[in-house]
Amino acid sequence: MAEDLTIITSTDKKEQYISLIPQIEALLYGETDLIANLANITAALKEQFKWFWVGFYLVKNNELVLGPFQGPVACTRIGKGKGVCGSSWEQAKTLIVPDVDAFPGHIACASASRSEIVLPLFRNNEVVGVLDVDSEHLAHFDETDAHFLEQIITLINLNE
Numbered sequence: 001m002a003e004d005l006t007i008i009t010s011t012d013k014k015e016q017y018i019s020l021i022p023q024i025e026a027l028l029y030g031e032t033d034l035i036a037n038l039a040n041i042t043a044a045l046k047e048q049f050k051w052f053w054v055g056f057y058l059v060k061n062n063e064l065v066l067g068p069f070q071g072p073v074a075c076t077r078i079g080k081g082k083g084v085c086g087s088s089w090e091q092a093k094t095l096i097v098p099d100v101d102a103f104p105g106h107i108a109c110a111s112a113s114r115s116e117i118v119l120p121l122f123r124n125n126e127v128v129g130v131l132d133v134d135s136e137h138l139a140h141f142d143e144t145d146a147h148f149l150e151q152i153i154t155l156i157n158l159n160e
Contacts, residue, residue, distance in 0.1 A: 005047055013049075017148035020048050021155075028155055037156060039068035045133070045152075046070035052113055053134040056121075057085055064089060064130065071134070075109040083107030088118035089127050094146050098139035110134070117141035119149050123158040 008019045027040045038056045045054045055069020057078060064078040064085055075083075081090040083106055088095045097116045100106045113134040121129040131153055135141065 005044055007048055014144055014148070016048055017144075017151075020044060021148070021151060024152055025155055028157075032157070034156070034158070035068060041152065041156070042068050042070045051133055052136045053110065054132070056129055056131055058129040059089065059127065067129065069132075072110050072112075075107055078107065084116050084118050085130050085132050088120050088130050092120050092122075092127050094119045094150065096141050096143075096146060098141075100134075112136045114138045115140045117145055117149065119146070119153055121153055121156065121158060128158055 005023055008016045024044050028037050031037055042054050053071030056067035057064035058067045066074055066076045078086045080086050084095055084097050095118050097103045100113055100116050115135045115138055117133050119131045120127040
């Protein structure tokens with residue numbers, strides 16, 4: 001069943017996340033399809049934060065393959081250790097990049113992207129995908145984003 005989101009217009013992103021997380025939980029409740037859930041998460045994040053690009057890449061045959069996303073067309077496949085997404089996968093950690101042009105080996109899927117945060121998705125202590133978020137503004141993401149986005153990705157049932 002589709003739900004309407006309540007979008008918070010506060011300039012405090014912590015308040016926005018606190019309002020959004022229970023809504024994402026409601027969207028995921030009872031739905032077992034991974035792709036459907038990833039699609040709803042990307043839509044909810046894009047609606048709330050108006051980010052330039054938000055989406056998932058999933059590990060398939062030892063590369064990241066584009067999954068559900070919101071924003072302009074994107075790179076379809078990314079190798080391990082390549083760009084911010086591939087580096088997050090390889091290092092198995094969240095990466096916050098204030099200026100993508102300063103990131104060695106950055107893959108420019110869209111020239112308007114200026115900063116990025118990428119979070120690994122784990123199943124059985126193995127990275128099985130990443131959540132990638134891009135902004136057209138420099139230094140847009142911080143530890144607050146990392147904290148709350150990490151909470152959101154723990155809501156995903158990756159055992160499907």
